[in-house]
Amino acid sequence: MATEAYTEIELLSATGSIFRRVSTAPPRLPTDEEIPIIDLSRIDGTPEEKNALAVKIKAASENTGFFYICNHGIPDAVIQTALAQGKTFFDQPLGEKRKLDYANSKVAAGYNGVKSTRVNPNETRDLKEAFSMRYDPRIDPTCTDAEEALKQRGEDLDDGDYIWEGTKHLPGFREATVSFWQNRLALSRKLVRIIALALGEEEDYFNEVITHPGADALYIHYPGTPDAVASTEVDVGIGSHTDIQCFTLLWQDNSGGLQVLSAQDEWLDARPIDGTLVVNIGDFLQRLSNNRFKSTVHRVYNRQHDSRYSMPFFFGFNPEAICKVVPSCVDDNHPPLYEPISCGEWHKVRLARSRIEKGGY
Numbered sequence: 001m002a003t004e005a006y007t008e009i010e011l012l013s014a015t016g017s018i019f020r021r022v023s024t025a026p027p028r029l030p031t032d033e034e035i036p037i038i039d040l041s042r043i044d045g046t047p048e049e050k051n052a053l054a055v056k057i058k059a060a061s062e063n064t065g066f067f068y069i070c071n072h073g074i075p076d077a078v079i080q081t082a083l084a085q086g087k088t089f090f091d092q093p094l095g096e097k098r099k100l101d102y103a104n105s106k107v108a109a110g111y112n113g114v115k116s117t118r119v120n121p122n123e124t125r126d127l128k129e130a131f132s133m134r135y136d137p138r139i140d141p142t143c144t145d146a147e148e149a150l151k152q153r154g155e156d157l158d159d160g161d162y163i164w165e166g167t168k169h170l171p172g173f174r175e176a177t178v179s180f181w182q183n184r185l186a187l188s189r190k191l192v193r194i195i196a197l198a199l200g201e202e203e204d205y206f207n208e209v210i211t212h213p214g215a216d217a218l219y220i221h222y223p224g225t226p227d228a229v230a231s232t233e234v235d236v237g238i239g240s241h242t243d244i245q246c247f248t249l250l251w252q253d254n255s256g257g258l259q260v261l262s263a264q265d266e267w268l269d270a271r272p273i274d275g276t277l278v279v280n281i282g283d284f285l286q287r288l289s290n291n292r293f294k295s296t297v298h299r300v301y302n303r304q305h306d307s308r309y310s311m312p313f314f315f316g317f318n319p320e321a322i323c324k325v326v327p328s329c330v331d332d333n334h335p336p337l338y339e340p341i342s343c344g345e346w347h348k349v350r351l352a353r354s355r356i357e358k359g360g361y
Contacts, residue, residue, distance in 0.1 A: 004023055004024075004025060005023070005024045005025075006021050006022060006023055006024060006265065007021075007022055007024050008020065008021055008022065009022050009120075009122070009240055009297075010120075010122045011120070011240060011241070011242070011297060012120070012121070012241070013242075013283075013350075014283070014346070014349050014350045020261070020265070020297060021265045022261065022265055022266075022267070023264075023265050023266045023267065025266060025267075026267075027259050027266075027267040027268060027269040028266060028267070028268060028269065029268070029269055029271070030064070030260070030262070030268040030269070030270065033059075033063060034063060034064045034066075034262055034263075034268060035060075035064055035066045035067060035068065035260065035268065035270055036056065036059075036060050036067050036068070037067070037068040037069075037070055037273065037276065038053070038056050038057060038060065038067050038068065038069050038070070039069075039070055039071050040053070040069050040070065040071050040072045040073065040191075041071035043073075043190050043191070043194060044190070050193075050194060050197060050203065051197060053194050054194050054195075054197035054198040055198070057194055057195060057198045058198035058199075061195075061198060061281050061285075061289075061292075061293040061294065062292055062293060062294065063263065063294070064260060064262060064263065064268070064294065064296055065280055065281040065286075065293060065294035065295055065296040066260050066270060066278065066279070066280045066281075066296060066298075067278075067279050067280075068273055068276040068277070068278055068279070069276060069277050069278075069279055070273075070275055070276045072187055072276075072277055073183075073187060074180075074183045074184065074187060074277075075183075076275075078176075078179055078180050078183055079180065079251060079311075081172075081176045081179070081180075082176045082177060082179070082180035082219075082311065083251075083253075083309060083311065084176070085170065085172060085173045085176040085177060085219075086131065086177075086219035086221070086309060086311065087221075087309065088170055088173065089131055089167065089170065089173065089219060090129060090131075090219070090221040094113070097111045097113070097129075097131075098111065098113070099111075099166050100131070100162070100163060100166040100167070102116075102132070104162070105159075105162050105163070106155070106156070106159040106162065107134045107155060107159045107160055107162075108132070108134060109132050109133050109134045109160070109162065109163050110131070110132065110162060110163055110166070111129070111130070111131055112129060112130045112132070113129050114127065114128065114129045114223060115127060115235075116129075117130075118239065119238050119239040119240075119241045120236075120239030120240045120241055120299075122239075123236050123239035123240060123299075124235040124236050124239070125235065126236065126237065126238045126239060127222060127223065127225075127234075127235040127236065127237050127302065128220050128221060128222045128223075128237050128238055128300075129220070129221050129223075130218050130219065130220045130221070131163075131218065131219040132216060132217070132218045132219075133160075133163055133177065133181065133216070133217050133218075134160065134215075134216050135153075135212065135213060135214060135215040135216065136160040137149035137150060137212050138160070139178050139181070139182065140182075140185065140212065140215075141182060141186075142189075142211075143211070143212060149211070149212040152212065152318070152320050153212060153318075153319055153320065153344075154320075177217075177219075180217070180311070181215070181217045181313070184215075184217065184249050184313040184315075185213075185215050185313075185315075187249065188210075188213075188215070188247075188249065188313070188315040189210055191247070191279070192206050192210060192246070192247075192315070193206070193207075195246075195247070195285070199288075199289060199292075199293075199326050199328055199329060200326075200328030200329070201326060201327070201328050205326070206317070208321070209317040209318045209321040209323060209343070210317060210318065211318060212318050213315060213316055213317050213318055213343075214245050214246075214314065214315065214316030214317065214318075214319060214343060214344075214347065215313070215314070215315055215316075216245075216313070216314045217311070217312070217313045217314075218311065218312050218313075219309070219311055220238075220309065220310045220311070220312065221307055221308075221309055222237040222255075222257070222300065222302035222307060222308035222309070222310075223302070223307055224302065224304055224305045224306045224307050224308075225302055225303060225304065225305070226305050234301060234302075234303055236299055236300070236301055237257060237299075237300035237301055237302045237308070238299060238300045239299055240261075240297050240298070240299045241297065241298070241299070242282070242283055242295045242296065242297055242298075243280060243281075243282035243283065243295065243314060244282055244283050244284065244314070244316075244346075244347055244350045244351070245282045245283075245284050245285075245314045245315060245316030245343070245347070246281075246282050246284050246285040246288075246315050246316050246317065246343075247279055247280060247281055247282050247285055247315055248278075248279065248280050248282060248312055248313065248314050248315070249277050249278075249279055249312070249313040249315070250277060250278040250279075250280070250310060250311070250312045250313070251277055251278075251310065251311040251312075252272050252278065252308075252309075252310045252311075253272065253308060253309045253310065254272050254274075255272075255302060255304045255306065255307075255308035255309075256269070256271050256272060256304075256308075257300045257301050257302050257303065257304070257308055258270040258271075258272075258278070258298065258299075258300055258310075259298060259299050259300070259301065260280075260296055260297075260298045261296055261297040261298065263294075270298075280295075280296065280298065281293045281294055281295050281296070282295050282314070282316075283295045283346075283350060284316060284317070284323075284343060284346055287325070287337075287338045287341075287346070288323055288324075288325055288326050288329075288338075289325075289326060289329050290325045290326070290329035290330060290334060290336060290337055290338070291337060292329055316343045316347065317343040318343065319342060319343050319344025319347070320342055320344060321342055321343060322340050322341065322342045323340060323341065323342065323343060324336065324338075324339075324340040325337070325338055
């Protein structure tokens, strides 16, 4: 019997390079335990129903750190309208898209062109283009004082208008993009309450740090790779990495290509499932959970002739809020592994020390 072969990949973290053993075998399908499908239909239910949901999310977060969610409450019409607008944006001439260059934004939003980013410097440049937006309290339905929220974040009232000025020639673009962003923000605020229960705290444990959170959304287009069948040397769509904030909500089309590294060092094929979003734990939540929850390495390859589209949403806490390891994750045998840090400072440190090229996040 042949012995399974392994290689080693370098990953970038807040403390510099780390190395991970990885099987060279082709990606396999995950088991139901590795990436389960979790039904959120009772996310607004009784305390007993919420606790039952928390048990499932806890198990998934401690295993691979990835899970699908169904019955998440976001109407499919909202998703499809946003997707259509994203495609419309990417279908524009390159010169039109470059008017929204990411480098010219005050809040790290805008357009990144194909191969303009490189999430993992030891892999190819990322074969994708992206449009990104950041949290803006003026479009957050729960924010009662946008000016004060912006002040706490160190931002100006007009910082977030750059992306809308550059897309106002696209009918319905802003409305559809904001609507999908608002729906995911509302879902994230519900989900973080269940995560608090999963960590052994009261469900309102994080309430004070999600009033004006990190809430970043992207449209991503991975161009087709017509020669993919004839060659195994296809550039990575986005390189091997972990996400920075608390968790990510991902909508992906039916092209496939998302690969997740298992606890057994094997690549798992996180295939799209109709009606679901993918959720994965990020670095900051792993930190706050004292490493109980797993921020797992993942990457994307588009080996299809046609384009691949995805729409991720990255959720973190108020950038100025200083957060410590959750008390329920600490005891005499498990002292806190990390010092308190604000989500905003963590984000800066993680990007700077990881040497991620501009817009790679």
